[in-house]
Amino acid sequence: MAEFDLDSSFIPALHKPAALLPIAKHRESLLYVIETYPVTIVIGQTGSGKSTQIPQFLKSAGWCSDGKTIGVTQPRRVAVTTVAVRVAEEVGCEIGKEVGYSIRFEDITSSATRVKFLTDGLLIREALVDPLLSRYSVIMVDEAHERSISTDILLGLLKKIRKKRPELRIIISSATLQAEGFLKFFTRSSDEQAPKEDGEKKDDVGKIVSLEGRTYPIDVLYLESPADNYLERAIDTVLDIHAQEGEGDILVFLTGREEIDHAVQATSERAAQAGSRYGAIQPLPLYAGLSTEQQMYVFDKPPEGTRKVIFSTNIAEASVTIDGIVYVIDSGFVKLRAYSPMTGIESLTATPISKASASQRAGRAGRTKPGKCFRLYTEQHFEGLADANAPELQRSNLAPVILQLKALGIDNVVRFDFLSPPPSELMSKALELLYALGALDEYAKLTRPLGFRMAELAVEPMMAKTLLSAQSFSCLSEMLTIAAMTSLGGSVWFYHDGDQKRMENSRRKFAVEEGDHLTLLNVYTAFVTRGNKESRFCHDKNLNYKSMTRAVSIRGQLKRYLERFNIVVDESLASQPKGDASKTAEQIRRCLTSGYFAHAARMQPDGTYRNVAGGTVLHAHPSSLMFNRKADWVVFHEVMETGEKTFIRDITKIEKGWLLEYAPEFYKVTDTRSREVV
DNA sequence: GAGCACTGC
Numbered sequence: 117m118a119e120f121d122l123d124s125s126f127i128p129a130l131h132k133p134a135a136l137l138p139i140a141k142h143r144e145s146l147l148y149v150i151e152t153y154p155v156t157i158v159i160g161q162t163g164s165g166k167s168t169q170i171p172q173f174l175k176s177a178g179w180c181s182d183g184k185t186i187g188v189t190q191p192r193r194v195a196v197t198t199v200a201v202r203v204a205e206e207v208g209c210e211i212g213k214e215v216g217y218s219i220r221f222e223d224i225t226s227s228a229t230r231v232k233f234l235t236d237g238l239l240i241r242e243a244l245v246d247p248l249l250s251r252y253s254v255i256m257v258d259e260a261h262e263r264s265i266s267t268d269i270l271l272g273l274l275k276k277i278r279k280k281r282p283e284l285r286i287i288i289s290s291a292t293l294q295a296e297g298f299l300k301f302f303t304r305s306s307d308e309q310a311p312k313e314d315g316e317k318k319d320d321v322g323k324i325v326s327l328e329g330r331t332y333p334i335d336v337l338y339l340e341s342p343a344d345n346y347l348e349r350a351i352d353t354v355l356d357i358h359a360q361e362g363e364g365d366i367l368v369f370l371t372g373r374e375e376i377d378h379a380v381q382a383t384s385e386r387a388a389q390a391g392s393r394y395g396a397i398q399p400l401p402l403y404a405g406l407s408t409e410q411q412m413y414v415f416d417k418p419p420e421g422t423r424k425v426i427f428s429t430n431i432a433e434a435s436v437t438i439d440g441i442v443y444v445i446d447s448g449f450v451k452l453r454a455y456s457p458m459t460g461i462e463s464l465t466a467t468p469i470s471k472a473s474a475s476q477r478a479g480r481a482g483r484t485k486p487g488k489c490f491r492l493y494t495e496q497h498f499e500g501l502a503d504a505n506a507p508e509l510q511r512s513n514l515a516p517v518i519l520q521l522k523a524l525g526i527d528n529v530v531r532f533d534f535l536s537p538p539p540s541e542l543m544s545k546a547l548e549l550l551y552a553l554g555a556l557d558e559y560a561k562l563t564r565p566l567g568f569r570m571a572e573l574a575v576e577p578m579m580a581k582t583l584l585s586a587q588s589f590s591c592l593s594e595m596l597t598i599a600a601m602t603s604l605g606g607s608v609w610f611y612h613d614g615d616q617k618r619m620e621n622s623r624r625k626f627a628v629e630e631g632d633h634l635t636l637l638n639v640y641t642a643f644v645t646r647g648n649k650e651s652r653f654c655h656d657k658n659l660n661y662k663s664m665t666r667a668v669s670i671r672g673q674l675k676r677y678l679e680r681f682n683i684v685v686d687e688s689l690a691s692q693p694k695g696d697a698s699k700t701a702e703q704i705r706r707c708l709t710s711g712y713f714a715h716a717a718r719m720q721p722d723g724t725y726r727n728v729a730g731g732t733v734l735h736a737h738p739s740s741l742m743f744n745r746k747a748d749w750v751v752f753h754e755v756m757e758t759g760e761k762t763f764i765r766d767i768t769k770i771e772k773g774w775l776l777e778y779a780p781e782f783y784k785v786t787d788t789r790s791r792e793v794v
Numbered sequence: 795g796a797g798c799a800c801t802g803c
Contacts, residue, residue: 191800191801192799192800192801193800193801218803219801219802219803220801220802220803221802221803222803223803235800235801235802236801237800237801237802238801238802238803240802241802241803242803262800264800264801265800265801266800266801266802371798372797372798373796373797373798374796374797403797403798403799404797404798404799404800405797405798429798429799430798430799431798431799431800433799434799434800435799435800450798450799451797451798451799452798452799453798453799464797464798466798508800516802520802573802574801574802574803575802603802605797606797670802673802673803676803677803735795737795737796737797738795738796739795739796739797743795744795756797758796758797759796761796763796763797765797
């Protein structure tokens with residue numbers, strides 16, 4: 117294995133030399149299994165080197181001869197770029213040559229690229245133009261145990277492709293608990309009724325390979341009796357560790373921003389009270405809502421003799437890796453998204469974690485030396501936890517999924533071979549919406565051109581419909597901007613502690629009477645004109661610069677899609693001062709109604725809203741312009757239940773008559789529980 | 795009066 121010694125001399129000291137990674141000694145057996153079986157399930161912990169080493173093994177074993185490519189997917193963009201750069205370094209090539217990567221807005225590949233890293237969502241997109249993914253000899257699906265929507269769809273597609281391409285090799289990297297499930301999925305017949313299509317025996321399909329685990333042991337400790345307040349218990353535990361345990365930083369898993377801000381403050385106060393008996397302690401927050409700059413503090417080395425304590429959301433479970441963590445405190449909870457097919461309402465609530473999550477969290481302790489994990493629950497409670505969380509596909513709005521599957525030529529989506537089939541109510545709800553939007557015809561076939569175009573646009577179906585109607589409302593340029601801004605998901609504004617008033621003042625300056633969508637349009641226009649797309653402008657106005665530049669990219673991409681559909685975007689109208697701004701505003705509101713009619717609500721005398729079905733009490737989110745303002749009918753981008761209340765966000769005033777005008781069938785009076793507009 | 799985390803040529 118001389119090549120590893122050679123390679124290792126080029127690796128920065130920061131990196132663990134390849135030859136020392138546990139995986140190196142499995143090289144031959146791994147290659148044998150991949151050669152022999154179409155499907156290989158690889159079990160390996162973080163740090164085992166599977167993501168970086170397996171592609172190199174495959175390359176040196178000749179899997180890219182005759183011009184074929186090895187594809188490696190990751191669920192997240194950052195993972196794609198970091199792993200690709202690392203492998204390019206180890207191979208000793210420039211990134212984008214032999215080793216490259218591709219993520220949305222960034223394609224760092226060339227005709228020479230033989231090992232290609234990409235997001236699993238992007239590989240699905242490639243299947244739209246190359247249904248058999250024929251350029252790949254091997255596809256490795258990394259972090260499959262996370263069970264993201266894209267990963268699940270990709271696995272279903274790969275199972276289908278395998279029947280037509282028996283020579284294709286599929287490698288799935290998984291955590292221990294899920295490995296059997298993946299293997300069963302690929303070995304079971306995709307259609308139990310159908311006669312066996314070939315002579316392939318189940319044992320010939322795949323094999324599980326376990327790579328040696330981590331190097332450092334982790335002591336797991338449980339509470340003797342349940343904690344009645346895990347937040348206070350977490351803070352106590354931090355201070356106990358600080359007083360009693362040896363050197364090393366602490367990572368605490370909590371559920372959200374509110375808890376984390378409280379914990380950070382309480383910890384500093386209590387450490388100050390304890391005085392100088394112990395060394396200094398530095399509590400830091402970590403959650404996605406922080407600006408990149410604020411997030412970076414958690415990676416800084418604390419001053420000599422100071423112990424760093426990071427209070428984090430689930431972001432530190434898989435997405436962000438911090439070195440130097442020796443102690444993990446696990447609250448046992450996570451905030452999870454769910455979707456109710458009955459009401460169409462998404463919710464975000466704290467739920468107990470799974471066993472898989474618990475072990476992933478514990479594993480964050482032992483990366484550099486032996487560690488300890490303090491679980492703020494009893495061992496009995498742990499035994500009662502589910503093995504894994506329900507996959508995302510089973511708790512999401514499936515409209516985008518169905519659109520994508522149909523575009524891939526899978527017409528019978530109900531019979532699609534899902535790793536875990538979603539509940540049928542989710543399916544029917546999504547089909548109903550797609551039909552109402554005109555994406556599907558009465559035979560549930562994708563319509564031409566509308567349905568196909570909606571599937572290709574990288575925005576959710578209601579916004580896709582809105583965009584594709586915009587030309588007829590003469591507000592295409594404006595709607596492109598609104599689509600880009602809403603797809604940022606609320607990260608437009610930022611503030612530091614105590615900065616909130618300033619942010620709200622700034623936000624008020626961009627406000628437009630008719631609602632949030634027009635306000636977002638205003639913000640974007642100011643950023644690209646007055647603001648010159650500069651970060652200073654954003655900083656002054658409490659705008660998130662990263663989000664704003666992202667909006668520019670998304671807008672550009674959506675515009676290119678439309679141009680590919682031969683829809684001309686006239687930008688001259690958008691930039692010049694409008695003689696009749698109110699007329700354009702009305703066109704925009706009408707256009708929004710044509711796509712968001714299913715998200716309509718009417719204000720009640722008490723100031724809350726009711727959706728058209730009548731049942732649910734909706735509150736304007738405090739971040740909305742419509743919060744505490746009078747309106748009659750509105751459409752909204754998103755509805756979410758958190759804690760006790762159900763909020764609507766990104767709200768725009770409309771006229772009741774428009775609903776009947778643009779969605780006559782949806783609002784047709786048929787029976788007593790219909791969506792009657794009164 | 796307030797939202798976990800991802801993502802799409």
